[in-house]
Amino acid sequence: MTDSPLAAQTTGRSRRGRTAIFANAKGGVGKSTLALMMSLGLATRNPNSDVELIDLDSQATSSDSLKRFANHRFTVMNDDNLFLASGSPNNGNIINHIESEPAHKGSRKFIVFDSPAGNEPGRSSFLLHCDVIFVPTSVSDADIFATRKYLISLQQLFQRQRKDYDNKIPLVIILPNLVDSRAEFNELRQALDDCPAYIGQPLYYSPLFRKAFRAEDDDGNVRALLRSNDTYIQWLTKTLTQLDQLNPNPEKLFQL
Numbered sequence: 292m293t294d295s296p297l298a299a300q301t302t303g304r305s306r307r308g309r310t311a312i313f314a315n316a317k318g319g320v321g322k323s324t325l326a327l328m329m330s331l332g333l334a335t336r337n338p339n340s341d342v343e344l345i346d347l348d349s350q351a352t353s354s355d356s357l358k359r360f361a362n363h364r365f366t367v368m369n370d371d372n373l374f375l376a377s378g379s380p381n382n383g384n385i386i387n388h389i390e391s392e393p394a395h396k397g398s399r400k401f402i403v404f405d406s407p408a409g410n411e412p413g414r415s416s417f418l419l420h421c422d423v424i425f426v427p428t429s430v431s432d433a434d435i436f437a438t439r440k441y442l443i444s445l446q447q448l449f450q451r452q453r454k455d456y457d458n459k460i461p462l463v464i465i466l467p468n469l470v471d472s473r474a475e476f477n478e479l480r481q482a483l484d485d486c487p488a489y490i491g492q493p494l495y496y497s498p499l500f501r502k503a504f505r506a507e508d509d510d511g512n513v514r515a516l517l518r519s520n521d522t523y524i525q526w527l528t529k530t531l532t533q534l535d536q537l538n539p540n541p542e543k544l545f546q547l
């Protein structure tokens with residue numbers, strides 16, 4: 292992270308661990324892929340932490356594929372109690388879960404949510420209990436348009452609920468994904484320049500990602516993916532562990 296504005300206030304939620312969600316109303320932008328990279332990255336880089344991946348998508352792409360890595364420090368969860376019959380999130384149950392999960396003694400707890408496309412912030416008040424909302428987007432016009440719309444809905448949720456939450460709102464970090472070139476990344480930054488959010492490092496297009504959710508016998512696909520994206524995963528996990536250094540309310544787009 293370079294020249295980040297120092298936090299005027301911290302989120303104040305670090306005592307009960309740290310909660311991140313990968314979300315965008317748009318489908319196919321990399322929410323599940325990035326949730327996989329974050330959760331496996333945290334688990335492998337922080338041996339003294341408890342990492343929980345919670346899949347809020349009934350398609351269960353990430354939970355089905357990641358449960359084979361589960362152990363006493365890495366939990367994978369896809370629980371019907373976290374949804375309503377309509378498929379919308381069950382805000383009460385999700386909030387209870389976030390707020391009540393203690394870490395094992397002496398270890399740090401991370402909760403990573405993967406979420407489905409189409410989730411409306413207006414119906415997702417649990418978002419206010421997350422420390423950070425990562426919003427993946429590609430550089431296509433359709434994704435940029437949908438992402439802008441999603442960011443506006445998030446701001447509306449924050450404004451409506453801010454007073455109930457003691458002004459503690461989650462950080463919003465846009466994650467450029469499926470990027471082809473630096474020039475394309477710069478185009479995306481220009482297109483989102485007026486958004487009051489952070490923008491992360493670009494994740495470039497690579498055919499390796501197409502095999503990310505496949506269960507291979509020796510997990511060679513996942514190992515190759517983690518290895519070839521080592522620098523990016525290091526940046527991503529560090530952003531989460533050092534979140535307190537960021538001002539929760541950037542006035543316009545700020546590059547991390």
Ligand SMILES: Nc1ncnc2c1ncn2[C@@H]1O[C@H](COP(=O)(O)OP(=O)(O)OP(=O)(O)O)[C@@H](O)[C@H]1O
Binds near residue numbers: 498
């Ligand atoms: N950087 C990348 N390079 C190449 N392919 C990618 C990259 N990131 C994601 N993909 C591929 O794009 C597709 C969509 O990714 P993913 O499933 O993570 O998106 P999603 O936002 O979770 O989608 P959904 O809304 O359907 O849940 C997948 O086939 C994935 O393998």
Ligand SMILES: [Mg+2]
Binds near residue numbers: 322323324352406407
């Ligand atoms: Mg997904």
